Amino acid sequence: MREEQIYTREPCDDDSAADAFDFVVVGAGAAGCVLANRLSEGGNWTVLLLEAGGSETYSMSVPYFMGRLQQTEFNWNYRTVPSDTVGAGLAGKINYCPKGKIVGGTTVLNAMCVIRGHRKDFDRWEAIGNTGWGYEGVLPYFRKMEDMQIPHLKNSKYHGRGGPIKIDYFPYQSELSKLVIQAGKEMGYEELDYNGEKMTGFGRVQTTSFNGTRWSASRGYLHPIRHRKNFFLRKRSLVYKILINDGTKTAFGVKYRRDGKSFTVFARREVIVSAGPIAAPQLLMLSGVGPKEHLQKLKIPVIHDLPGVGRNLLNHGAYLGLIFTTDKPLSRTPPQVYGDAANYVDYFTAHRGPLSSVGIETVSFHELKGTEFYSPGYPRFESQYVSSTLIVNRETAGGFRIPPRLYDTYFKPLENKNSFQVYVFDLRPKSVGKLTLADNNIDTPPIIDTNVFGEEEDVKVTIAGIREMIKMMDTPSFKKVGGKLYDTPLPGCETYAFGSDDYWKCAIHKLSVIFYHESGTCKMAPISDKMSVVSPELKVHGIRNLRVIDTSIMPFMVSGHLSVTGYMIGEKGSDLVKKDHVL
Numbered sequence: 013m014r015e016e017q018i019y020t021r022e023p024c025d026d027d028s029a030a031d032a033f034d035f036v037v038v039g040a041g042a043a044g045c046v047l048a049n050r051l052s053e054g055g056n057w058t059v060l061l062l063e064a065g066g067s068e069t070y071s072m073s074v075p076y077f078m079g080r081l082q083q084t085e086f087n088w089n090y091r092t093v094p095s096d097t098v099g100a101g102l103a104g105k106i107n108y109c110p111k112g113k114i115v116g117g118t119t120v121l122n123a124m125c126v127i128r129g130h131r132k133d134f135d136r137w138e139a140i141g142n143t144g145w146g147y148e149g150v151l152p153y154f155r156k157m158e159d160m161q162i163p164h165l166k167n168s169k170y171h172g173r174g175g176p177i178k179i180d181y182f183p184y185q186s187e188l189s190k191l192v193i194q195a196g197k198e199m200g201y202e203e204l205d206y207n208g209e210k211m212t213g214f215g216r217v218q219t220t221s222f223n224g225t226r227w228s229a230s231r232g233y234l235h236p237i238r239h240r241k242n243f244f245l246r247k248r249s250l251v252y253k254i255l256i257n258d259g260t261k262t263a264f265g266v267k268y269r270r271d272g273k274s275f276t277v278f279a280r281r282e283v284i285v286s287a288g289p290i291a292a293p294q295l296l297m298l299s300g301v302g303p304k305e306h307l308q309k310l311k312i313p314v315i316h317d318l319p320g321v322g323r324n325l326l327n328h329g330a331y332l333g334l335i336f337t338t339d340k341p342l343s344r345t346p347p348q349v350y351g352d353a354a355n356y357v358d359y360f361t362a363h364r365g366p367l368s369s370v371g372i373e374t375v376s377f378h379e380l381k382g383t384e385f386y387s388p389g390y391p392r393f394e395s396q397y398v399s400s401t402l403i404v405n406r407e408t409a410g411g412f413r414i415p416p417r418l419y420d421t422y423f424k425p426l427e428n429k430n431s432f433q434v435y436v437f438d439l440r441p442k443s444v445g446k447l448t449l450a451d452n453n454i455d456t457p458p459i460i461d462t463n464v465f466g467e468e469e470d471v472k473v474t475i476a477g478i479r480e481m482i483k484m485m486d487t488p489s490f491k492k493v494g495g496k497l498y499d500t501p502l503p504g505c506e507t508y509a510f511g512s513d514d515y516w517k518c519a520i521h522k523l524s525v526i527f528y529h530e531s532g533t534c535k536m537a538p539i540s541d542k543m544s545v546v547s548p549e550l551k552v553h554g555i556r557n558l559r560v561i562d563t564s565i566m567p568f569m570v571s572g573h574l575s576v577t578g579y580m581i582g583e584k585g586s587d588l589v590k591k592d593h594v595l
């Protein structure tokens with residue numbers, strides 16, 4: 013048994029010399045792990061899963077350690093280009109763009125929130141010609157991936173049981189979380205299963221966790237298949253080229269680098285790219301599939317001109333400065349959590365206590381009644397209630413690139429106060445960015461221009477959201493604890509009257525972050541759409557035996573978070589592949 017198998021049941025690293033497989037899947041993230049599992053079930057085909065990162069470890073399963081994981085080698089550590097619209101007040105005007113480089117992909121680094129989106133989001137995908145991707149077409153796959161643990165949701169027709177991914181609440185729920193749900197009721201909202209019939213309202217956050225531990229893509233989809241004879245996982249294997257026959261335009265294998273050596277493997281049936289929204293378009297372009305002029309400029313031989321590769325970069329963006337103070341402590345700051353030995357005892361004996369949560373235990377969804385953005389039954393913004401002001405702590409603030417001076421003037425005064433933070437974000441922003449290559453080398457990170465908050469409408473929606481949150485302080489529940497908006501003007505925005513639209517606009521552009529929901533860079537749409545990269549069967553236009561199956565295929569943003577969308581795409585994509593290779 014190799015060392016990496018001692019603490020987890022992750023499959024061993026395959027070091028056989030086999031060089032031909034039925035399917036070669038690139039990237040062991042949310043979608044890639046699903047494909048490896050589903051295509052190897054039945055034993056008819058051999059499947060090789062190539063992952064650039066190494067093994068998941070036990071400590072990664074502790075929810076509260078989430079933020080720290082971003083400061084490790086298990087993160088690709090991408091950065092965005094400097095921006096005046098999102099995070100203009102961050103160091104260098106640059107946002108971090110974390111992505112998991114590990115078996116399990118970004119599901120090992122993420123906040124574990126399970127929020128699928130609204131049925132209308134998927135109906136919109138179908139309306140542009142993606143037959144079968146409407147809500148009724150995707151719901152069975154959302155259910156298939158789930159093993160619902162929350163007692164009152166186990167028998168809901170919207171949820172699944174017995175699937176690979178366990179869904180549960182975090183065992184820990186702060187006083188803040190309870191209070192927010194109560195306040196929501198006082199504002200006239202329902203407490204509900206936002207992944208069910210209706211979405212508007214408040215709820216405890218459903219999470220990809222089990223018994224207080226992270227349930228990653230690898231735990232759910234790879235651990236159970238570690239003994240399959242037809243499944244092979246090669247770790248620390250960086251794929252740098254998809255091999256495509258220029259004459260027949262057929263993909264037949266990939267080249268990858270492992271431990272300093274180069275290898276070639278062949279795919280008898282298909283190459284499937286599941287490298288995620290940043291690396292999938294990067295790999296296509298490095299292999300000669302992408303916008304012709306861009307590739308020619310970088311001296312990459314063009315195999316197929318596909319102008320849409322890397323375009324349509326979707327994302328959410330959140331304002332970081334919405335903070336409320338209270339007379340009573342409702343939650344704990346990171347130093348309080350990390351500094352109390354009792355929390356480790358609680359966690360390591362019973363998987364309970366604050367370490368069993370990432371710090372977000374409640375979410376709510378709002379329609380913005382009375383504004384131009386109101387659409388009955390279709391919420392337009394989400395709030396996440398952070399169980400402490402995580403950011404009132406130098407280390408966490410640094411994790412968002414908040415410069416020391418900004419920290420000292422805006423956040424430091426809160427260090428000895430009781431406060432909590434609300435992330436508000438527009439669920440369906442209009443801004444769209446793009447991803448391009450910096451050069452023709454896989455080791456050079458691509459240029460990520462998110463354009464988040466580039467459209468005026470997205471800023472207006474966020475302002476409307478902030479105002480809705482401020483109203484929450486008028487509820488009896490928050491009055492009882494002295495809930496108050498933190499109204500120190502943000503440095504750089506003092507010239508505007510605090511609370512005016514102009515003030516909030518300034519603050520949003522300065523103190524915002526991308527919400528790590530990059531997607532859409534290999535857009536799924538019929539070929540008639542010039543920006544389309546893959547067909548509704550997820551086949552790359554113009555190339556045989558090559559598909560992209562991960563969150564990069566999303567044509568439009570969903571009103572949710574993307575790991576479960578990734579699982580759904582992996583599940584549905586597996587069925588589409590199987591259909592084409594019926595024995």
Ligand SMILES: Cc1cc2nc3c(=O)[nH]c(=O)nc-3n(C[C@H](O)[C@H](O)[C@H](O)COP(=O)(O)OP(=O)(O)OC[C@H]3O[C@@H](n4cnc5c(N)ncnc54)[C@H](O)[C@@H]3O)c2cc1C
Nearest residue numbers: 039041043064117118123124125251288291563573574575
């Ligand atoms: C900090 C953070 C918090 C988040 N919080 C949430 C949340 O609470 N809820 C939620 O639903 N979503 C959340 N997300 C987003 C979600 O986790 C991702 O959108 C989702 O995992 C994307 O799935 P994917 O399969 O497309 O890609 P990924 O899961 O990123 O998988 C891609 C895999 O491909 C590998 N790879 C890339 N390039 C290569 C290459 N050249 N060769 C070999 N392997 C390669 C990568 O190492 C990775 O393992 C969060 C993301 C971040 C960064």
